[in-house]
Amino acid sequence: MTLVAGVDSSTQSTKIVICDAADGRIVRSAAAPHPEGTEVDPAAWWAALRSAASGGLLDGVAALAVAGQQHGMVVLDDAGRTVRPALLWNDVRSADDADDLVAELGAERWATATGSVPTASFTVTKLRWLARQEPANAARARSVLLPHDWLTWRLAGGGPAGGGPGDPDGGRPDVSRTTDRGDASGTGYWSPATGGYLPDLVETALGHPVELPRVAGPREVVGEAARLAPPGTLLAPGTGDNMAAALGICPSPGDVVVSVGTSGTIFATTEHPTHDPDGLVAGFADATGRFLPLVCTLNAARVLTTVADLLGVSPAGFDALALAASPGAGGLTLLPFLDGERTPNLPRARGLLAGLTRGNLSRENLARAAVEGVLCGLAVGVDALRRHGVEVRRALLVGGGARSRAIRAVAPAVLGLPVALPDPGTEWVARGAARQAAWALSGAAEPPDWPVSADLVAAEPDPLARAAFLEVLDGALPLLRR
Numbered sequence: 001m002t003l004v005a006g007v008d009s010s011t012q013s014t015k016i017v018i019c020d021a022a023d024g025r026i027v028r029s030a031a032a033p034h035p036e037g038t039e040v041d042p043a044a045w046w047a048a049l050r051s052a053a054s055g056g057l058l059d060g061v062a063a064l065a066v067a068g069q070q071h072g073m074v075v076l077d078d079a080g081r082t083v084r085p086a087l088l089w090n091d092v093r094s095a096d097d098a099d100d101l102v103a104e105l106g107a108e109r110w111a112t113a114t115g116s117v118p119t120a121s122f123t124v125t126k127l128r129w130l131a132r133q134e135p136a137n138a139a140r141a142r143s144v145l146l147p148h149d150w151l152t153w154r155l156a157g158g159g160p161a162g163g164g165p166g167d168p169d170g171g172r173p174d175v176s177r178t179t180d181r182g183d184a185s186g187t188g189y190w191s192p193a194t195g196g197y198l199p200d201l202v203e204t205a206l207g208h209p210v211e212l213p214r215v216a217g218p219r220e221v222v223g224e225a226a227r228l229a230p231p232g233t234l235l236a237p238g239t240g241d242n243m244a245a246a247l248g249i250c251p252s253p254g255d256v257v258v259s260v261g262t263s264g265t266i267f268a269t270t271e272h273p274t275h276d277p278d279g280l281v282a283g284f285a286d287a288t289g290r291f292l293p294l295v296c297t298l299n300a301a302r303v304l305t306t307v308a309d310l311l312g313v314s315p316a317g318f319d320a321l322a323l324a325a326s327p328g329a330g331g332l333t334l335l336p337f338l339d340g341e342r343t344p345n346l347p348r349a350r351g352l353l354a355g356l357t358r359g360n361l362s363r364e365n366l367a368r369a370a371v372e373g374v375l376c377g378l379a380v381g382v383d384a385l386r387r388h389g390v391e392v393r394r395a396l397l398v399g400g401g402a403r404s405r406a407i408r409a410v411a412p413a414v415l416g417l418p419v420a421l422p423d424p425g426t427e428w429v430a431r432g433a434a435r436q437a438a439w440a441l442s443g444a445a446e447p448p449d450w451p452v453s454a455d456l457v458a459a460e461p462d463p464l465a466r467a468a469f470l471e472v473l474d475g476a477l478p479l480l481r482r
């Protein structure tokens with residue numbers, strides 16, 4: 001049996017799956033947590049990868065690919081050292097910089113040039129923040145990478161000679177650095193339509209040019225592992241975590257993938273790029289040569305865990321409470337913008353619980369309002385994708401939140417779609433990265449055929465929850481924009 005490995009270095013943890021290259025069957029897996037926070041030293045991702053890979057997990061693996069959380073800004077100096085901790089996709093400190101960049105060029109031009117109107121999540125806005133707030137660090141910036149680019153480079157032996165604090169391995173700064181079109185499309189300085197970098201935009205943001213990783217082809221072998229994996233293990237280009245989820249799940253035309261992880265995302269694979277000047281739909285590229293229009297919210301699975309903690313219940317107890325309440329949560333509506341929000345673009349917003357009466361303020365209704373609030377945010381994405389020509393007939397539900405019985409039960413009603421559930425125990429992003437590794441190993445024109453089965457979850461559409469959510473959102477906008 002030929003084995004391939006897929007890594008998912010996402011916001012909260014690193015997961016690794018080892019698959020049979022022939023059919024994608026997972027033969028073993030491991031995971032390790034990441035530190036909390038929206039600013040993280042990349043050495044912590046390396047430590048998590050090392051920990052998850054320990055004990056011979058990667059023994060016998062022929063090829064490996066890394067998928068990573070999108071957009072994170074990893075800045076290196078001349079010697080290949082990180083200039084400062086990475087700013088993650090969910091760090092909203094560059095909100096003013098995003099506003100400035102959009103005002104300087106205009107939303108229409110950003111959407112045409114890059115496929116997306118940058119919000120605080122996008123790397124380009126973080127570069128502007130660096131230039132404005134930390135000019136000494138900005139001046140030291142020689143190279144800018146995304147999380148998966150940096151990890152792939154480290155696996156190939158890249159790193160600062162002699163290492164650094166928390167980074168005992170060191171490496172060779174001259175090892176070549178690569179990215180892929182999927183992750184590049186989340187930077188805000190790469191064009192999905194032309195497949196080229198837009199270095200002027202980097203300079204506009206940072207004030208000077210930097211070296212950017214070469215954008216490898218979708219099934220290219222970009223190098224060989226020099227550590228953690230057995231010598232000679234081929235490295236595939238890797239990609240962003242949502243692009244890898246698409247590779248893992250293989251959505252058909254008419255399918256949207258709905259991921260309830262740290263972020264909530266809803267996306268589809270399309271043949272043509274999208275350009276949304278309203279900024280709701282990010283016009284990403286995928287990891288195969290196609291496109292991945294995507295809507296992303298900042299508040300998803302952690303809203304559920306935060307409310308469960310408040311109520312003092314386990315995830316299963318939270319589900320039981322939410323499912324004991326009626327649809328509409330007795331009139332309670334939660335705008336779950338606990339960490340600010342990206343779609344709608346309200347980075348300075350806070351959460352809002354509306355519709356409270358003496359009669360409806362119960363633990364059950366609060367749990368239900370949290371589930372409905374998270375899903376309503378994603379349901380807005382269904383309409384936005386449709387407006388951009390995406391065919392939407394069925395949702396495939398994945399991410400840690402898909403393990404919630406309440407999310408599964410309420411999703412079809414709130415999304416207004418039949419929802420199918422690929423095995424919630426499978427790490428689909430990591431499996432997608434493994435499929436890319438198998439593809440690069442095979443040298444074939446198309447990725448290997450790895451079967452995916454998904455059970456249908458049935459429910460009646462419930463437009464009322466969404467209508468209440470939108471009404472509260474509309475009314476609260478002046479407060480949320482402050």
Ligand SMILES: Nc1ncnc2c1ncn2[C@@H]1O[C@H](COP(=O)(O)OP(=O)(O)O)[C@@H](O)[C@H]1O
Pocket residue numbers: 010011012013260261262263301302304305315316399400401403404405
């Ligand atoms: N049964 C469950 N109910 C609700 N949330 C869950 C459940 N199981 C896992 N989660 C949540 O899913 C999240 C992790 O999902 P994951 O997709 O791995 O996140 P990420 O990829 O962003 O790191 C955590 O916030 C965790 O609490």
Ligand SMILES: O=C(CO)[C@@H](O)[C@H](O)COP(=O)(O)O
Pocket residue numbers: 010011012068069070071089121186240241242261262263264265282294296
């Ligand atoms: O920013 C986006 C998508 O544009 C997020 O989806 C990140 O890619 C993080 O993903 P998770 O860790 O939540 O899976």
